[in-house]
Amino acid sequence: MNQQPDHHPDQLVIRGLHVAVEGQEILKGVDLTIGRGEIHALMGPNGSGKSTLGYAIMGHPSYEVTAGTIELVAADGTRRDLLGMEPDERARAGVFLAFQRPMAIPGVRLADFLRHAVTNVRNPERKEGQELMPMKEFRSELKAKMSELSIDSDFARRYVNEGFSGGEMKRAEILQLAMLQPRFAILDETDSGLDADAVRLASQSIARIGGAGGDAASGADAMGILIITHHEQLLEHNVPHRTHVMLGGRIVESGGAELAAELHKRGYERIRAAYPDAAAAERAMEESTRNQEAAGV
Amino acid sequence: MSDKHTMTTAAQKSPAPIPASTGFDHPLLDRLLTGSSLPEWAVKLRRDAVDRLDTLSLPGRGEENWMRTDLRMFQPRAWVSAAERPATSGEAIPAGLLESATQGAAAVAGTVAFGGRIASLDGHVVRDELDPVLAGQGIVFGAPERILAEHGERFRSRWFSAVDGRADWFAAMHAAFHRAGAVLWVPAGVKLTTPLHVLSAITPGGLDTSHVLVVLEEGAEATVLTETVGGGESGSDGGFHCGATEIVVGRKASLRMVNLQNWSRGVWHFARQRAAVEAGGRLQWTLAALGSRLSQVQQDVALVGRGADAQVNGVMFTEARQQLVYNTLQHHMAPGCHSDLLYKGALQDRSRLVWRGMIKVDKAAQKTDGYQRNDTLMLSREARSDSIPGLEIEADDVRCTHGATSGRVDEEQIFYARARGLTADEAARLVVAGFFQQVFDRITIPPVREALSAAIGGRIRRVS
Numbered sequence: 001m002n003q004q005p006d007h008h009p010d011q012l013v014i015r016g017l018h019v020a021v022e023g024q025e026i027l028k029g030v031d032l033t034i035g036r037g038e039i040h041a042l043m044g045p046n047g048s049g050k051s052t053l054g055y056a057i058m059g060h061p062s063y064e065v066t067a068g069t070i071e072l073v074a075a076d077g078t079r080r081d082l083l084g085m086e087p088d089e090r091a092r093a094g095v096f097l098a099f100q101r102p103m104a105i106p107g108v109r110l111a112d113f114l115r116h117a118v119t120n121v122r123n124p125e126r127k128e129g130q131e132l133m134p135m136k137e138f139r140s141e142l143k144a145k146m147s148e149l150s151i152d153s154d155f156a157r158r159y160v161n162e163g164f165s166g167g168e169m170k171r172a173e174i175l176q177l178a179m180l181q182p183r184f185a186i187l188d189e190t191d192s193g194l195d196a197d198a199v200r201l202a203s204q205s206i207a208r209i210g211g212a213g214g215d216a217a218s219g220a221d222a223m224g225i226l227i228i229t230h231h232e233q234l235l236e237h238n239v240p241h242r243t244h245v246m247l248g249g250r251i252v253e254s255g256g257a258e259l260a261a262e263l264h265k266r267g268y269e270r271i272r273a274a275y276p277d278a279a280a281a282e283r284a285m286e287e288s289t290r291n292q293e294a295a296g297v
Numbered sequence: 298m299s300d301k302h303t304m305t306t307a308a309q310k311s312p313a314p315i316p317a318s319t320g321f322d323h324p325l326l327d328r329l330l331t332g333s334s335l336p337e338w339a340v341k342l343r344r345d346a347v348d349r350l351d352t353l354s355l356p357g358r359g360e361e362n363w364m365r366t367d368l369r370m371f372q373p374r375a376w377v378s379a380a381e382r383p384a385t386s387g388e389a390i391p392a393g394l395l396e397s398a399t400q401g402a403a404a405v406a407g408t409v410a411f412g413g414r415i416a417s418l419d420g421h422v423v424r425d426e427l428d429p430v431l432a433g434q435g436i437v438f439g440a441p442e443r444i445l446a447e448h449g450e451r452f453r454s455r456w457f458s459a460v461d462g463r464a465d466w467f468a469a470m471h472a473a474f475h476r477a478g479a480v481l482w483v484p485a486g487v488k489l490t491t492p493l494h495v496l497s498a499i500t501p502g503g504l505d506t507s508h509v510l511v512v513l514e515e516g517a518e519a520t521v522l523t524e525t526v527g528g529g530e531s532g533s534d535g536g537f538h539c540g541a542t543e544i545v546v547g548r549k550a551s552l553r554m555v556n557l558q559n560w561s562r563g564v565w566h567f568a569r570q571r572a573a574v575e576a577g578g579r580l581q582w583t584l585a586a587l588g589s590r591l592s593q594v595q596q597d598v599a600l601v602g603r604g605a606d607a608q609v610n611g612v613m614f615t616e617a618r619q620q621l622v623y624n625t626l627q628h629h630m631a632p633g634c635h636s637d638l639l640y641k642g643a644l645q646d647r648s649r650l651v652w653r654g655m656i657k658v659d660k661a662a663q664k665t666d667g668y669q670r671n672d673t674l675m676l677s678r679e680a681r682s683d684s685i686p687g688l689e690i691e692a693d694d695v696r697c698t699h700g701a702t703s704g705r706v707d708e709e710q711i712f713y714a715r716a717r718g719l720t721a722d723e724a725a726r727l728v729v730a731g732f733f734q735q736v737f738d739r740i741t742i743p744p745v746r747e748a749l750s751a752a753i754g755g756r757i758r759r760v761s
Contacts, residue, residue, distance in 0.1 A: 058716050061708070091718035103713035107731025113717070116727065120718035128720060159731065176717060 010074050011035045012057075012095070012184045012224055017068035019049075019056045024288060025066070026052045028249035028281065036183055037222035039210070039238050041229065041260050044246035045268050047286060050228045051100060053246075054186045058097040059087040072183075091117075092124035094183030098173040098190050100228075104161040110172060111142060111156035114179055121180050145178045149205050166193030174202060178209045185210070186226045191234040199233040207237035232264040245271055248281030320377035321470055323347050328381065329474065335442065336449035339456065346462055346472035353466040362624045365651045365683060366593050371565055373470070376537040379504035380474060384421040390498045393524040395557055398748035399492060412491035413438045417477035418527075419503040424496075431489065437482040438493055441508055444480040452480065455512055459543035459571045459599075467567040467593075471506055471539045478507030478540070483517035485547070492520040492742070499536045499564075501529030509542040513550035513578075520742065524557040525588075528564035535563025535590055544572035544580070548602060551579040555745050559752075560588035562617060568594045576602025576631070583610040583740050585749050586621055587756070597626040600634035600662075610736050611640030611671075614753045615648035615680070622651040627669065629662035629695075638669040641736045643729050644680035645758065653685040654699070658692050665695040673703045674732045676725070676757065726757050 012034045019027040026049045034040050042050050055063045057070055059082075070082040072093060082090055105113065119133045120126055132138075142156055151171055161169050170190050177185055187206065191199045210223040227234060235257070243259040244251045247268070252275040253259070263271075272279040326347055330340065355373070356363040396414075403410035413427035415438075422440040431438070437448060445452060462472030479495040497507040511521055528536025538560065546552050558566055566589040574580050586592060598607045607627065615621055627636040642650045656667040673682040686699035706728050714724035730750060737746045 060712055086721075087712060087715035088718050088720050088724075091716055097716050099713065099716075103707070103710045105710055105714070105728060105731050107734030108727050113714070113727065116719050116723060117714075117717035120720075120723075128723060159734075180717070 010072060010183055010224075013069075013071045013073050014057070015069045015071075017053075017056065017070065018066045019052055020064045020066050021052065021062055024285075026249055026285070027056065029068070030246075030249075030251055032226075032244065032251060034184060034224040034226055036224045038224050038241045040224075040226045041235055041240035041243045042226055042246060043229065043243065043260060043263050045282070047289070048246040048282060049249040050246055051188055054097050054188045054226075054228065057082070057090075057095060057186055059083075059085065059090050088120065091180075091182075092121050094121075096177060096180055096182035096185040098170075098177060098185065098187040100188040100192065102161045102169045102173055104159070104164070106159050106162045108160050109157055110160050110175075111139075113160045114142065114156070114176060117176065118179050121182075142179065145175065148208070149175060149178060150201065151175055167195075167198050170194060170198075170202060174205050174209070177206070181209075182223060184224045184226070186228070188228045189230070190227075191229055191231050196233065199231065200236065203234050203237040206234070210238070232260065235260055247271055247275060248278035248285065250278055250281075252278045318351070319373035321347070321350060321373060321380070321474060325377065325380060326473060329476075333442070334446040336445060336453070338453055339445050339449065342457060342462070343473050346469050349463050350466065350469040350473055353469055355466050362595065362653070363593070365653075366622045367591065367620060371591075373466075376504050379419070379502060379537065382419045382500070382503060384423075385418060385500055390416055390418050390423065390496065391526050393494070393496045393526055393557070394559055394748050394752055395522045395524050395555065395745055396494055396496060398744040399494070399522065402744040409491055411494045412489055413493045414496070415440055415477075415479045415494070416496040416498065417505075417507060418498045419500055420476035420506060422477050428491070434487050435484040436487060436489065437480065439480060441478050441480050441510070442476070448482075451482065452510065455510060455543075455545065457543070459545060459573050460541045460569050461571075462541075464569065467539050468541070468569055471508070471541050471569070474539075475506045475508040475541065477505075478509045479523070480509075481511045481519065481521060483513045483519050483550075485514040486516045488518040489520065492522050495521065495523040497523070497525045497538075497540070498527040499538075500527060501534045501536065501561075501563075503528060503536050505536070505538045505540065507538075507540050509540075511543070511552065511554065512545045513547050513552050515548040515550060517547060517550045518552070520553040522555045522557075522742075522745065524559055525566075526559050528561040530561050531563040531590075535565065536560060538564060538566045538568070538589075540568045542568070542570040544570075544582075546572065546574040546578035546580050546605075548575045549577040550575070553581045553742060555583045555585070555740070555742065557749075558584075558586040558588055558592060562588065562590060562619070564589045566592040566594070568592070570595065571597040571599065572607070573599045573601050574605035574607055574634075577604045578602065578606070580607045581610070581739075581741065582607065583612065583745070584623075585612040587614055587752055589621070590619065592621040592623075594622070595624050595626075597628060598636060599628045599630055600636060601630050603631045603633050605631065605634045607634075607636045608739065609636070609638040609640075610739050611638075611642070611652075612733060612736055612749055612753075613640070613642035613650055614645070614756055615642065615650050616645035616756060617648060618646070619648040620651075621649070623653070625652070625654040625669070627654075627656045627667055629656070629658040629665040629667060629692075632662055633664045634662065635666045636668070639736050639739065640671045641673070641733055642671075642682065643674040643676060643732060643753070643757075644682055645676040645756070647677070647679040649681045651683045651685075653683075653687070655687040655689060656697050656699070658688075658690040658695050658697060660691040663692050663694045665692060665697065667695070667697040668699065670700045672701070672732070674729060675703065675705045676729070722758070726754050729757050730754060
């Protein structure tokens with residue numbers, strides 16, 4: 001890297017974000033600022049809107065932003081409007097989403113998929129049809145990353161997520177994170193479906209890739225990471241600078257690492273009691289979902 | 298369907314209508330044979346075929362293999378004058394897709410691309426070459442008119458032995474009026490390592506009736522690539538192909554055959570193709586289709602000797618209003634044979650793709666292992682595919698199975714790829730490439746694989 005260390009990291013800034021899916025509002029005004037080098041934990045009961053936030057940041061076409069802004073703010077104050085970008089433009093701007101349920105692409109080798117992805121993300125101005133990253137260079141980098149992450153070497157030859165176990169899918173997501181080195185990463189339950197050892201490995205891998213948990217946090221390579229999780233273990237090597245609690249489509253409380261620890265121990269009863277409006281919204285959303293299911297929607 | 302209904306239909310069919318002359322008649326044949334040095338038996342076959350043609354109408358939609366083929370706009374008479382189209386002088390034939398790819402790969406490897414090449418334009422042979430070293434090994438390869446004149450007796454029993462020249466109007470028309478194509482004969486034990494190439498081209502509005510005969514004697518090996526190019530984009534400027542391919546794979550012989558149909562978008566394509574594989578013989582037969590306005594292909598494989606093996610691959614990409622219809626037959630006639638058919642097609646726009654496959658197992662063909670599979674991928678909501686597998690089994694100790702899938706490109710797959718920085722178009726191309734990967738993995742000729750993959754990739758537009 002020939003860049004100077006950046007003491008004023010870029011920020012991912014979300015303001016007043018409202019998001020609806022098929023006409024139903026899921027996010028009801030989310031404010032969140034993530035700086036590079038920072039780790040944020042996003043917690044909350046199922047259905048509170050955590051994954052929706054991830055999809056909305058990445059630009060999933062089914063998630064309609066009805067109000068609010070998502071911007072990338074550079075150290076010099078330049079702002080880039082993420083909402084005006086296609087999903088692939090967002091990826092090339094340095095945003096990454098590790099999917100809770102990654103999609104299989106049968107017949108496409110993970111290495112070929114990644115070579116396309118890496119080429120585009122590193123050359124945001126690349127036009128379609130222009131040369132991909134040289135095979136030799138790509139392979140040696142991939143090999144190095146895989147060995148760093150203790151991933152089996154035949155993994156890259158397998159088809160993207162095709163027939164992968166839950167654990168393998170999550171490892172493939174982490175490998176992609178490592179290769180793409182985004183500025184901002186949203187990790188949506190990258191620990192779900194993993195056993196304790198696998199979560200520990202994932203936690204270490206993320207810490208290593210993100211340059212977190214140490215002095216590197218202020219370096220130019222450091223990522224801003226939003227970790228969506230129900231478990232404490234993933235945070236073991238990625239101690240959050242901030243913890244946010246989502247309930248009924250809003251972030252109702254933020255705190256430090258101690259908040260994550262409290263929620264793990266005690267659950268969301270205190271939160272629901274302290275924020276009755278959000279708890280009511282949560283119940284309404286649950287009811288609406290149940291009614292839709294009952295109606296066969 | 299009730300018996301009563303069937304009887305009514307049969308009654309309506311009879312008496313058969315007297316076919317109107319299509320202009321493909323004896324006088325036309327006489328003019329085309331002027332100055333020909335074909336052996337007498339070959340001329341007689343043609344005259345008999347014209348007699349047969351006079352009794353036939355175009356296949357109707359009441360016939361099982363034709364009920365999904367729309368011939369309403371097809372007028373045989375419109376193509377009679379094309380049969381007498383003179384040789385176009387000074388016109389460069391477009392290079393074939395497989396031809397360029399193979400030459401490219403050979404240039405990189407510093408090897409020879411082809412052991413022999415034949416090319417024709419509007420039925421006129423414009424290239425007819427065989428490496429003298431191969432000729433020295435006894436291999437016969439050349440344009441049919443020359444080969445029959447020079448080696449007539451050797452091919453008398455083979456000529457139209459595998460394909461039926463009387464089956465229907467197109468079969469008879471071909472048997473009477475076929476021109477150019479190729480004959481290959483590989484003597485016992487001779488293993489050809491370089492591929493042979495056969496290119497059949499037409500000018501806009503042209504007619505191609507090429508006939509291909511491949512005979513491998515015991516233990517012989519060869520790779521043959523055939524492809525069709527040219528014609529016009531629409532209407533009377535299109536073109537008409539009425540062709541046939543016959544293949545005999547001898548005992549313990551091994552043939553890799555690739556047929557690429559890459560006509561322009563206005564060409565009518567009718568092809569009848571049949572291979573007979575003898576004991577211990579192996580056939581890898583790949584059909585690829587990118588072009589034509591309408592295609593009707595009959596592809597039959599007969600496993601006639603114990604332990605014969607056939608792998609059949611289909612790669613189809615259709616777009617605009619193309620209609621491609623394939624009828625396949627895997628006929629197990631001897632015990633212990635293996636056949637495995639995999640057809641994969643991707644459909645764009647308002648195109649239509651039909652596959653009707655049959656595995657037929659004769660009573661003698663015990664220990665048969667037969668498989669057929671057809672997968673289609675829809676790239677638009679207006680496209681339509683039909684998969685109709687069938688089994689007809691008379692032996693009792695067999696394993697025959699079939700499968701078919703039809704899917705759409707999944708929006709979630711596209712989003713996943715876009716979230717990793719691929720554009721929507723790149724994502725669609727990758728998903729389609731992945732769909733074809735399974736059949737490409739089976740094609741053991743790398744330049745063919747790559748050429749098809751690139752050609753399909755270039756045709757895919759944003760998924761609608």
